[in-house]
Amino acid sequence: MELFWGIFFSFPVVIFSALLTLCVMYWLTAAIGILSVDCLDIAINVEDTATDIPSSGFGGLLLKFGFNEVPLTLVITLISLFGWSISYFSFRFFILPLYNDILLYFIIGAVFFVISLITAIYLTAFVIKPIRPIFTKLNLTHDHKSLLGQIVQIRSSIVNNIKGEAIYEDGGAGLILQVRSDETYQFKRGDKAVLLRYDMANNFYEIISIEEFNG
Known part of the structure; x- marks a missing residue:
């Protein structure tokens, strides 16, 4: 357990740990009605202005992976979960042995953070692909x-x-x-x-x- 918490608060895992913790707190508070379920959601705004979204930048990323068709809160949660899992096990097996070399540790850690983030985005896109038509149908039915x-x-x-x-x-x-x-x-x-x-x-x-x- 001590090893788990040590990795949990170590770079680069701690970045995903913080984001995942916020997501868990968000869903818990949303479940009891303290926060809005879609207070971070811009999916509707993106759809309504689809013709104005650039092909690059954040809007382009949403369109490329189909993230604009599902609640943004769900997308962030899945990216956080996948990113944390990948970075955790990467740290456990590849980065931990370099812990004593501070410079090399942060360089390799930064590389693995980028790899974890990119992989998490693609995994999230793969997971939400089957459910995107459900949200699209809801948006069309209930304008x-x-x-x-x-x-x-x-x-x-x-x-x-x-x-x-x-x-x-x-x-x-x-x-x-x-x-x-x-x-x-x-x-x-x-x-x-x-x-x-x-x-x-x-x-x-x-x-x-x-x-x-x-x-």
């Missing part, structure tokens, strides 16, 4: 305009003009949506609300109570 006027159930403990989360029952697993309110009505978890307007720039829905909607 923003078609959801306006629909009733959702508040999922988060609070809804204000900064954060909030609700679920729309679509007959399947349900859609988790970002929602906002001007706080004239105090929503709490389990309340029903109506989707009034969609803010494309910030990817959230403005909601009002059913009573307000019905006048």
Whole structure:
């Protein structure tokens, strides 16, 4: 166990360790409604502006590997997991014997970090390829305009003009949506609300109570 933690906090493994730890914390907090499930997700924005995405840079990377078709949070989690696994075992069998030579240790470590990252990206692309059509179908079926006027159930403990989360029952697993309110009505978890307007720039829905909607 001591060896495990020693490698866990050693370069270059520690970079993936930190990222993977953040991902685990993110999913745990998202599961209990503290954080938004897609607060880091830019998949919708990428799709909506696909014609403006350059063929290089971050947008080009998303398109090349199909990462724009699935939630970005899932992509980051898988890259972190694969990257950590590859770098951990690389350190265990190749880098650890060089630990006493500091200069060589950091040079080889940097090389293995790059190799681990690239390999993790390709493995992630391979893993998400079979599930990409599922997310594509969901995006096509539930466009923003078609959801306006629909009733959702508040999922988060609070809804204000900064954060909030609700679920729309679509007959399947349900859609988790970002929602906002001007706080004239105090929503709490389990309340029903109506989707009034969609803010494309910030990817959230403005909601009002059913009573307000019905006048």
